[in-house]
Amino acid sequence: MPTRIRLQDGGFSLVEDPFTAVADDLQVPPGDVIISLTRFQAEGERLLSEGRAVGVRLESDEGAEALAYDLPRIAVVALAFPKYRDGRAYTSARLLRERYGFKGEVRAVGDVLREQAGFMLRCGFDAFEPADGSSPEDWERATQRFRHVYQRGTDARAPAFEERGQ
Amino acid sequence: MRALTANRLIDGEVVFWTDGRWVERFAEAQLFADDEAGEAAEAHAKTEVTTVVEPYLIDLIDAEGIWAPLSYRERIRALGPPNHHDHGKQAEGGAVVEALLNAHGAARSTGRVNLIKRK
Amino acid sequence: MYQYDAIDKDFLADRSAEFRGQVARRLAGELSEDQFKPLRLMNGLYLQLHAYMLRIAIPYGSLNPTQMRKLAEISRTYDKGYGHFTTRTNLQFHWIKLKDAPDILDALASVDMHAIQTSGNCIRNVTADPYAGATAEELDDPRVWAEAIRQWSTVHPEFSWLPRKFKIAVTASVKDRTAARVHDIGLAIRRGRDGALGFEVMVGGGLGRTPYVGSTIREFLPAKRLVSYLEAILRVYNRLGRRDNSNKARIKILVATLGAEEFARQVEAEWEKAGDASDLPDTELARIRAAFAPTRFETLTARSEAFEAAKATSPALARFARNNLKPHKQPGYGIVEVSLKAIGATPGDANAEQMEVVADLAERYGQGDIRVTHEQNLVLPHVKLDDVAAVHAALAAAELATPNMGLVSDIIACPGLDYCALANARAIPIAQHIAERFADPDRAEAVGELKIKISGCINACGHHHIGHIGILGVDKKGEEFYQLTLGGSGAEDAAVGQMLGPALPANRVAEAVDQLVEVYLRERQGEERFLDTFRRTGVSPFKEAVYADAH
Numbered sequence: 001m002p003t004r005i006r007l008q009d010g011g012f013s014l015v016e017d018p019f020t021a022v023a024d025d026l027q028v029p030p031g032d033v034i035i036s037l038t039r040f041q042a043e044g045e046r047l048l049s050e051g052r053a054v055g056v057r058l059e060s061d062e063g064a065e066a067l068a069y070d071l072p073r074i075a076v077v078a079l080a081f082p083k084y085r086d087g088r089a090y091t092s093a094r095l096l097r098e099r100y101g102f103k104g105e106v107r108a109v110g111d112v113l114r115e116q117a118g119f120m121l122r123c124g125f126d127a128f129e130p131a132d133g134s135s136p137e138d139w140e141r142a143t144q145r146f147r148h149v150y151q152r153g154t155d156a157r158a159p160a161f162e163e164r165g166q
Numbered sequence: 167m168r169a170l171t172a173n174r175l176i177d178g179e180v181v182f183w184t185d186g187r188w189v190e191r192f193a194e195a196q197l198f199a200d201d202e203a204g205e206a207a208e209a210h211a212k213t214e215v216t217t218v219v220e221p222y223l224i225d226l227i228d229a230e231g232i233w234a235p236l237s238y239r240e241r242i243r244a245l246g247p248p249n250h251h252d253h254g255k256q257a258e259g260g261a262v263v264e265a266l267l268n269a270h271g272a273a274r275s276t277g278r279v280n281l282i283k284r285k
Numbered sequence: 286m287y288q289y290d291a292i293d294k295d296f297l298a299d300r301s302a303e304f305r306g307q308v309a310r311r312l313a314g315e316l317s318e319d320q321f322k323p324l325r326l327m328n329g330l331y332l333q334l335h336a337y338m339l340r341i342a343i344p345y346g347s348l349n350p351t352q353m354r355k356l357a358e359i360s361r362t363y364d365k366g367y368g369h370f371t372t373r374t375n376l377q378f379h380w381i382k383l384k385d386a387p388d389i390l391d392a393l394a395s396v397d398m399h400a401i402q403t404s405g406n407c408i409r410n411v412t413a414d415p416y417a418g419a420t421a422e423e424l425d426d427p428r429v430w431a432e433a434i435r436q437w438s439t440v441h442p443e444f445s446w447l448p449r450k451f452k453i454a455v456t457a458s459v460k461d462r463t464a465a466r467v468h469d470i471g472l473a474i475r476r477g478r479d480g481a482l483g484f485e486v487m488v489g490g491g492l493g494r495t496p497y498v499g500s501t502i503r504e505f506l507p508a509k510r511l512v513s514y515l516e517a518i519l520r521v522y523n524r525l526g527r528r529d530n531s532n533k534a535r536i537k538i539l540v541a542t543l544g545a546e547e548f549a550r551q552v553e554a555e556w557e558k559a560g561d562a563s564d565l566p567d568t569e570l571a572r573i574r575a576a577f578a579p580t581r582f583e584t585l586t587a588r589s590e591a592f593e594a595a596k597a598t599s600p601a602l603a604r605f606a607r608n609n610l611k612p613h614k615q616p617g618y619g620i621v622e623v624s625l626k627a628i629g630a631t632p633g634d635a636n637a638e639q640m641e642v643v644a645d646l647a648e649r650y651g652q653g654d655i656r657v658t659h660e661q662n663l664v665l666p667h668v669k670l671d672d673v674a675a676v677h678a679a680l681a682a683a684e685l686a687t688p689n690m691g692l693v694s695d696i697i698a699c700p701g702l703d704y705c706a707l708a709n710a711r712a713i714p715i716a717q718h719i720a721e722r723f724a725d726p727d728r729a730e731a732v733g734e735l736k737i738k739i740s741g742c743i744n745a746c747g748h749h750h751i752g753h754i755g756i757l758g759v760d761k762k763g764e765e766f767y768q769l770t771l772g773g774s775g776a777e778d779a780a781v782g783q784m785l786g787p788a789l790p791a792n793r794v795a796e797a798v799d800q801l802v803e804v805y806l807r808e809r810q811g812e813e814r815f816l817d818t819f820r821r822t823g824v825s826p827f828k829e830a831v832y833a834d835a836h
């Protein structure tokens with residue numbers, strides 16, 4: 001079974017991925033799947049009624065609000081990085097967590113490099129499909145690089161202005 | 167006529183290709199009369215990713231006896247900045263440096279072969 | 286001045302260590318150049334024509350003497366003993382080796398400096414009024430807000446991978462010395478009817494390929510809501526800014542496409558939804574404000590007899606005072622402009638010895654405060670008038686006292702084709718030729734305020750669009766040519782310059798500037814500046830003079 005890096009209880013580990021990512025031109029196989037927004041809008045109802053877990057992949061030009069009402073039924077939102085410099089998914093992840101209260105898995109897919117780890121973690125991602133062969137240890141290290149942060153993120157870290165107040 | 171140039175990864179120094187190695191002086195650059203040989207060298211250079219950054223071929227013209235880069239840009243790379251004649255390669259002097267400093271002719275501002283429309 | 290605390294210092298150390306690791310991975314071949322480039326750029330490291338260039342952030346243009354000395358030391362140890370102050374109030378070293386870059390970042394961190402986010406598609410160094418804390422004009426100290434923005438924008442989790450770079454300016458005076466209207470966001474401090482502090486928020490200004498003067502999207506933003514409002518703007522931009530074409534990716538294109546009103550509506554809607562969670566608590570604002578507490582000044586009379594007497598005997602000092610000394614809010618003090626525009630020198634360049642002279646003077650006479658201006662000069666913001674003669678003498682000995690602030694020879698020029706890998710043409714020699722042509726200080730003073738700005742390519746680092754006379758290097762049939770524009774301004778009367786006519790060859794540019802100046806002197810009425818005359822007469826008389834031969 002394929003794997004992805006998961007953030008669980010503050011640690012990174014390689015865990016099996018029960019989801020199959022299905023392209024729009026392929027048949028939906030049995031089991032848990034991640035499908036495009038377009039497909040979800042057309043077939044989501046039926047797939048969910050079959051009792052399986054369904055995830056949705058948002059391209060970087062698709063906003064999180066498109067899923068606002070469906071989120072309670074969705075297991076995974078996979079946010080695509082077509083290039084690692086394309087930073088739209090950071091906003092989507094934050095909106096999913098902060099505005100829509102999404103508790104499921106937010107997964108980074110596409111051009112995902114360990115250099116982005118710190119940013120992703122702070123915006124609410126908790127699953128990663130790295131494209132650079134990096135290991136959970138690499139991700140652990142990358143996210144621990146900075147002892148302080150200056151802003152409030154979706155994680156629990158206290159920004160500098162709070163640390164100073166203590 | 168062409169030459170193959172790049173910047174060295176570790177320090178950014180402008181370097182030129184000569185028979186399988188990189189040298190700092192334009193005077194020692196290998197001259198390619200044959201496009202194919204130049205392109206083969208360029209293809210090889212592109213694999214040397216921990217030695218140089220972005221190797222590319224430049225066009226040369228016959229400027230009163232020496233082969234000079236066609237463009238100002240490449241002349242400036244081969245010499246150093248015009249505002250500090252004591253900085254960069256030109257500081258060392260020598261016949262080729264002198265000739266390049268004085269080279270006139272059809273200089274172009276962009277010297278990369280693939281950016282110039284060749285007739 | 287703001288002092289870095291343990292948190293700020295740890296942060297710089299961590300960042301430096303991170304970059305050291307990235308450089309090692311690049312040298313070992315674990316990172317490709319494509320992967321490494323955005324990482325080195327986020328640490329200000331470019332590969333230019335002759336070597337790497339390191340762009341060091343000078344947050345809101347503010348330096349202390351220790352920092353300035355460290356820059357001098359770095360220039361001697363790792364460069365060729367000089368550096369270039371830019372229109373972004375940063376400092377660039379042109380001869381850096383990749384293998385030295387981590388050591389340089391450590392050296393910078395030792396004096397609370399860095400190169401974080403001086404390049405890349407992220408929020409860049411904030412510009413603030415170089416006269417902050419010294420001018421009587423200001424409603425508040427813009428550095429307080431600039432420092433708040435520095436912290437908020439540093440390694441921002443959501444806004445570090447924007448469609449394109451992002452520049453913010455803060456000004457608090459009627460006279461705008463930051464070019465706020467041509468920044469992605471310009472913030473002008475205002476007072477509300479009830480006396481409360483706030484900002485006029487201007488968005489979508491910018492130079493480059495498609496220059497725009499920014500639009501005001503909010504007349505008055507309560508000051509304490511600044512960060513949440515910035516987040517709302519950045520969020521709308523991060524989502525909707527174009528990513529398919531880097532020439533159209535700046536926020537100015539988004540604002541122009543949506544229209545300022547629609548853009549403002551989206552920002553307001555987002556701001557309302559997001560609430561005030563990201564705003565800084567009052568305690569933190571108070572902490573930052575305390576760091577910029579007014580300098581302790583001596584009680585002096587407005588007039589310094591010693592200074593008046595010295596001026597009476599030294600025409601050079603009198604001239605320096607007329608052009609380089611600006612009024613200070615405190616009686617008996619002045620703001621001293623240090624010119625990095627000696628006639629024939631490279632605009633914005635300072636060598637290590639000059640940096641040390643400025644550091645020494647700041648320490649001895651200037652309350653340890655140094656500023657960098659976007660016009661590529663330095664400022665000693667707090668000098669007693671009693672000391673100006675001594676400061677002038679020391680500056681003059683170091684060729685830093687050229688009395689030309691705001692005059693025709695105070696030219697902005699980017700590095701251009703002398704150094705820059707993107708350039709079409711050289712900018713430095715053009716600046717040198719023009720300055721030499723106007724070397725006579727009497728003539729320069731008679732001409733009065735005239736801002737000439739030169740860029741070596743359309744990226745407009747030399748701000749040519751907002752020069753009273755703008756000069757853009759272009760590649761015309763493979764030769765260096767120069768396109769002139771007239772009537773631009775980066776000040777409170779911001780405007781984009783208007784094209785004069787066909788581009789000129791290099792050897793015609795200085796002469797053309799001379800012809801433009803002659804037309805101005807002929808046409809000017811009363812106290813008009815060059816810009817005023819141009820605005821009244823339009824381009825025709827100027828065009829006729831420069832292109833007379835072409836008929």
Ligand code: SF4
Pocket residue numbers: 699700701702705706707708709740741742743744745746747
């Ligand atoms: S304007 Fe162009 S030539 Fe000048 S520094 Fe910027 S990119 Fe380089």
